Amino acid sequence: MLEVRSDTGEGRRRQFNDDVQSVTTSTQVESSTPPSNALTMSCTEFMGLDQATKQAVTTEVIAGNRTIVNPNNTSLAVVLAEAMCTHEPNSTVNTALGGPPA
Numbered sequence: 001m002l003e004v005r006s007d008t009g010e011g012r013r014r015q016f017n018d019d020v021q022s023v024t025t026s027t028q029v030e031s032s033t034p035p036s037n038a039l040t041m042s043c044t045e046f047m048g049l050d051q052a053t054k055q056a057v058t059t060e061v062i063a064g065n066r067t068i069v070n071p072n073n074t075s076l077a078v079v080l081a082e083a084m085c086t087h088e089p090n091s092t093v094n095t096a097l098g099g100p101p102a
Contacts, residue, residue, distance in 0.1 A: 030052045031052065031055070031056065032050075032052035032053045032055065032056040033056060034053075034056040034057050034059065034060040035053070035056075035057065038056070038057045038060040038061060038093075039060065039061060039094055039102045040092060040094070040102045041057055041092060041093050041094075042089075042090070042091075042092055042093075043081075043084070043085030043088060043089045043090070043091050043092065043093060043096055044085075044089050044090070046081060046085055046093045047082070047085055047086070047089070051078070054078050054081070054082070055074060055075075055078055057081075057093055058074060058077035058078050058081050058093065058097065059074050059077070061077070061081075061093055061094050061097055061099060062074070062077045062097060066094070066099045066100070067094070067097040067098045067099040068097065068098030068099075069097050069098065077097060080096075080097060081093050081096050081097055084096035084097070
């Protein structure tokens with residue numbers, strides 16, 4: 001038998017929002033102090049760091065609206081920096097996140 005559903009999308013949106021919240025809360029990392037060279041750190045050095053230090057570096061870099069990433073999106077900044085640094089290892093984390101050359 002064929003079942004016809006008239007889903008307006010509200011249920012899917014609610015499930016998506018629940019899933020995003022679940023991922024966001026389950027991927028929290030412990031905080032760390034950013035290294036003194038956070039604003040000038042090379043992508044090569046960044047890629048060798050642990051997650052907590054990567055988070056600290058990107059949080060420092062996006063603070064003060066210096067980049068294209070909103071300062072409240074620290075998790076996005078880490079993912080974006082990792083992706084950009086993979087493709088441009090000779091860049092700095094700051095420029096990888098859309099900031100001015102340091």
